[in-house]
Amino acid sequence: MxxxxxxxxxxxxxxxxxxxxxxxxxxxxxxxxxxxxxxxxxxxxxxxxxxxxxxxxxxxxxxxxxxxxxxxxxxxxxxxxxxxxxxxxxxxxAIEMDEVVLSTPFHKLERENVMKVEQKSIAELKSEGAMTLADGITRIPGVSSVSTGVGIGKPVIRGLSFNRVLVYTQGVRLENQQFGGEHGLGLNDAGISSIEVIKGPASLLYGSDALGGVLYLNPENFELAGKTSGDVNLNYFTNTLGYGTNAGFKTSGEKFKFLVRGAIASNADYETGDGTSVTNSRFKESDIKTGFAYQAAKFKTELRYNYNLSKLGIPEEIGVQNNDRDPLLPYQEIFTHILSSKNNFFFKKSSLEATFGYIFNDRKEFEEEHDHEEEGEEEEHGEGPSLHMELSTFNYNIHYNPQWGKTTTIFGIQGMSQKNENFGEEVLIPNATTNDFGVLATSHIHFTKSDFQWGLRYDVRAIKGDESGVQGEETYIAAIDRNFNSFNAAVGYRVDVTDNILARLNLASGFRAPNLAELTSNGLHSGANRVEIGNPDLKSERNFQIDLALEYGNKHVEAYINGFYNGVSDYIYLQPTGEFRDTDPIYIFQQQNATLYGGEFGFHIHPHPIDWLHLESSYDIVYGQLENDTNLPLMPANKWTNTFRVEWNKKDTQYRCYAFVTLQTFFDQNKVAVFETKTPRYNLFNVGVGGDIKIFDHKIGYKISGNNLFDKNYISHLSRLKTDGIANIGRNVAFNLSIPL
CATH class of the missing domain: 2.60.40.1120 (Carboxypeptidase-like, regulatory domain)
Incomplete structure (x- = not known):
């Protein structure tokens, strides 16, 4: 059509x-x-x-x-x-360039946007030695990662994670069974230009599951009209003997545009600060991204496709010490296909944007083969996956934008249709369908010195799950048919208090319907080494957050303070029962009201006349409690990051160079849930240099960075290997070359 x-x-x-x-x-x-x-x-x-x-x-x-x-x-x-x-x-x-925010529909500059949105380019994260996308996002203030070794990580925004944080890629929501702690992002950073983070409820824009915020990944841009380019990027990491390569090509005419990028990565087991190899933390990844676009005066369309194959070892204990790259048991094999279509129609006084997406996620988990006796005969599992789940998701997002003077208004509908199917030996969650539908209206009003934004939204979600197993057996899952709905609202105000000071105040509600695992799961989650039992009577989580930000900026000094208070009704969490099924502990899903509060503050100094010198500091704080005064699990430790950086351009050229030294301090985390262990304070020292050099009349980019340079042996509070006493990665030196073709 x-x-x-x-x-x-x-x-x-x-x-x-x-x-x-x-x-x-x-x-x-x-x-x-x-x-x-x-x-x-x-x-x-x-x-x-x-x-x-x-x-x-x-x-x-x-x-x-x-x-x-x-x-x-x-x-x-x-x-x-x-x-x-x-x-x-x-x-x-000398102030950093102000970028356009793409995760909100109004396309304002960062300083003009009513909501505070953090933005980082992939190039910046690479310059700091990020090994993976999940590792890179932890460089953004207020963002952490629940990790299982190096290869598996998922975002945490101000203490909220899993299905409370939505991930958007290619303009569509990513669905890949993110309820699991060891279910990582499943995305490669090749072909992604930048990352934007919305902190706090974003249900107005994105519906259910955006209760904690949004991680928005902007894809690589098409080439400018009449241009053709290509590049090869080479990465090497000393700790894991890891290598990664990606190569891209793109070309554009006046109307037709095309791009393609392929990437491969392979890593052996990582070493901790004391030189121990963490057995089966190895991982491999292959990734292809391609896109086609057609742009005329009043019509634009682009079609993008991403294929990703990941093989991820799941470390459980310290065992064999070698540099092999093929995962041992247990491990995951994950295929992900993402197809998106974004279409824009431009009228004289209005515009229409329609985005459609299809995501197919094929997740297989392989366990160690085990023997058991039955009627005197020995049997063993075959080589098939113990868990095999296929999740197919179709989603759509349609916005109509009339132009009414200084008021920008968006009317939209948004929805999702999802199907989960099981093909493995075991069933953790049943075959089921999920259907979402939402309608929204939001406006941005621009005044001379201020901006006002408001919006309303209504959502419905229907979940239907099939019966699984035999009634009366301990692994039986009953059929389920639940419906959820919610009204949400948001209002925000941004004002230039003076020429150098701006203030933002945002009040927003959000909601999250319980996911399929929380409602129905009944089985061994091998990646988590526990039995999880769902609760079919769970209610939707609802929250209300107040966010206040103050920012100061002149030509040589920038400073900010951003505080939040977040009240969550019917917060869903896992709690151990103290019982076991075979040798595995049993956890059940429960609900209780919760409160989270904290914020981020920092400054950036580049003094005159030495504008090439940069001093940066940021501090992250988050606390979370349940209504019974116990602490929420998986609350990141307070973090203080200080960076000394120099940047300069080679005389009369566009060749840039930089060097930096960073000290990260992670403080004691003593406010832990009753079944968590405390984590002591530790410091990480990082350094890096990079820039451009001229070789055979080509501008070659290079980056060298050393993370945890003093080989500190430490355990992150958000590491899922903490309970086994397994430390995080030790010293790692990253080398990167970017070669234009």
Missing amino acids: LWALSPLYIFSQNTLTGTITDSDSGAPLEQVSIYFPQLQNGTITDENGNYTLKNLPEGNYKLVVSYLGYETYSISFEIGTGNNVFDYQMVPS
């Missing part, structure tokens, strides 16, 4: 031209980005500071001008029929 309608909107030939110069010298600026976020259309200036953008629709759209070393500028620009002209003089600044 979308393709059939497209000829109605592809004949306009509106253009935008102009010149970008330096405000001090008047000299033209080359490589400046001129970008319309809502249209996802942009270009860069040539050596004379000139640019041309074609195939633009009529209407009023946000225009962003950005260049490293200058203040990012944004303006609402009216595109008329024919040729349009926009010239601008950029103001020099």
Whole structure:
């Protein structure tokens, strides 16, 4: 239907031209980005500071001008029929470039957005030595990771994780049985440009499961019109003898665009600070991402596909010490297919965006073969997976955006249809279907010195699970048919208190319907080494959060303080019963009201006239308690990060260099749940250098970083190996080369 309608909107030939110069010298600026976020259309200036953008629709759209070393500028620009002209003089600044926020529908700059959204590029995370995507997100203030070794990790935002944090990739929600603690992200960082984190309830924008926040992964951009490029990236990690390679190619004409990127990675067991290899922490990964786009004046569509295969060992104890890469038992083999289609129609006074996604997740878990006697004969399990679950999910998100003066309004519908099927020897959760539907309305009103945002949403979720097993047996799961619904609202206000101080206040409610595992599970979760028993009578979790942020910034100093208070009704958690099934402890799902509070604060100094010098510091705090005054499990320890960084450009070139030293302090975590162990304080020392060098007239990027340089032997509070006394990774030096083709 979308393709059939497209000829109605592809004949306009509106253009935008102009010149970008330096405000001090008047000299033209080359490589400046001129970008319309809502249209996802942009270009860069040539050596004379000139640019041309074609195939633009009529209407009023946000225009962003950005260049490293200058203040990012944004303006609402009216595109008329024919040729349009926009010239601008950029103001020099040592402040980091202000990026456009894509995880919210209003496409504001970070400083203009009413909600506080953290954003980090993958290049930044790589420069700090991140081995995986799950490892990289822990560099963002307020974000941690529940980890099982190095290869498996899942995001924690202000103390909330699992199904309380939504992950979006390629513009669609990722579904991959994330209820499991050892069920990682299942995504490779190759082909991802940046990460955005919404902290706190995002149910208004995303519905159920966004109660704790959203991790939004922005895919690699298509090439600019008329350009073709390619690159190869090489990574090596000394601790795991790990290597990773990814290569990409992209080309774009005036209307048609194409890109493809492939990646492979392989890691042996990691070593702790005392030189012990953690048996079966090895992992392998293969990943392919590709995309096709067509862009005309009033119609744009893009189709993206991601295939990922991961083989992940699940460490249980310290055993064989070698550098093999094939996982031992137990291990996971996970296939994930993600297909997304994003379509935009631009009318004169409105626009329509329709995004559709299909995710197929094939998860197999293999256990150690075991013998048992039955009627005098010895039998053993075959080589098939003990758990084999296939999860197929179709989701859709349709937004209509009328233009009403300074008010930007979004009306939308959003939904999901999901099917879970079992094919393994054991059943942890039954065959089931889940259907979501939500309707929303949200507005952003811009004033001269402030912005106001509000929204309402209504959601329904239906879960139907089949009967599994034989009634009367301990592994029996009864059929289930539950329906959940919720109204949610959010309101936020951002104001420029002075020219240098801005304040944000956000109040939002959120909800999360209990997931299939919490309602129905009854069996051994081998990855968790425990029997989990669901509760079919669970209610939806509901929360209300107050978030207050103050930010100060001038040309040489930036500082922020961000506090939150989050009350959660009917918080769902696992609790041991003290009983065992065979030799495995039994855990059951229960509910109780909970409270979380804390925040992040920090500063960034780049003093005049030595703007190449950067001093950065950030502090994360989060506390969580149940109504009975016991502590919530898996609360990250308070963290203090201090970085000394220098950056410079080689004279008269665009070749950049940097070096940094970072000290991370993780404080004692003594506020633990009754079945958790406490974690002592530890410090991690990290260093790195990087930049660009010229080889055979090519600009080659390099990064060298050393994490935990002093080989500290420590155990993270959020490590799932903590109960076995297994430490986290020791010293690791990462090498990265980026070679353009």
